[in-house]
Amino acid sequence: MKKIKKIKIKLNGKVKTVNENLKIIHVIKNLKIPIKKVAIELNHVILDKKKLSSINLKKNDKIEIVHFIGGG
C-alpha cells in the first residue's frame, strides 16, 4: 500500500500537518466551519466556495478562513 505523504500548511497563521493532496473542503468540514458564514483565501487568492472540493493542498499553502465578528 502506498504511504500517504504528509505536508505542512499554514491555517489561519498556525502550522498544521495534513495529508498531501487533501482537498480544502475537507479542512473546512473537519473543523465544522459553516461554509455560508465564511470566506476562504488560499495563498492570498479568494476561493470560489463552490470549487472547494476541486482544490488539493500543496506543501506550504497558506489558508485564511475569515468571518464577521463584532466591530465598530
Next chain:
Amino acid sequence: MGKDKLIVANKKFNSRLIVGTGKYKSMSECAKAIELSGAEIVTVAVRRVNISNRKKPLLMDFIDPKKITYLPNTAGCFNSTEALRTLRLAREIGGWKLVKLEVLGDKKNLFPEMIETLKSTEILTKEGFKVMVYCNDDPLMAKRLESAGACAIMPLAAPIGSGLGIQNKINIKIIRNQTKLPLIIDAGLGQASDATIAMELGCDGVLVNTAIAKAKKPFDMAVAFKKAVESGRLSFLSGRIEKTLQGSPSSPKKGII
C-alpha cells in the same frame, strides 16, 4: 416623519442611527443594545475564524443579517492593500457590496489616512462596491471622495472612541451644504446630545459604537441615542429660528397691567 428615510445606495432605512458591534461584554448584550437602538445597519469586522475553539458563539447567530444590514468595515487596516483584501473577503462571505471603508493612518489618534482612503474608494467603486467612506472633516477631501464614487461621506466628529463629540461644526456644515450624498457622522460621539447636534447640522445619520457599548448602562444609552437622533432630525426638519443678539419677549406687550 414616516416617510423620512435614510437612503444609502438606493436602499431605504427607517432608522438614521447606525451602530457598531464592537466592545460589548457579550454578543447577547450587543444584540439587545442594537434592538433597543432601533438601528437597521450595523458595522462588523472581518477576522480569522478561531480554529482552536470552535465553540465560540458567532455574530450571525445573534444578529440575523436577513433582518439587520451588515456593513463590513475595514477597521484596523492601515493601507489600501489591507482594506481592499478585507472588503473583497467580506463580499465573498455572502455577497456584501455595501461596505464601510476605513483606512487608518495613525495608531494613536486613529485619524484616517486620506490618500490611501481615496485610492481605495476609486478601486472599490470600479469593482462594483458601494462604499461608505470614513474620512476627516475636510470639505475638499469630501469632494474628492464624492468624485471617486463614494456612496456616503462619513466624517469623524473626533478621534474614534474618544467621546469628545463634534469638534468642527463649521466643516461639517460646509460638507453638508456641498453634497447631496448621505452625510453620516462616524466616530467620536460620547453622549446622546452629540448625535442630536449632528442631526441638527443636517447630517443624514450617525454611527455610534463606543458611546453605547461602554456606557455604564448600554441598553439605556442605546435608547437615548435612538431618541436623540430622532429628535435632532425632527428639529432640523422643523426649521430653527434665526439667531439674534436682541431679546424678544414671548408675551404680548399689549394689556400689561
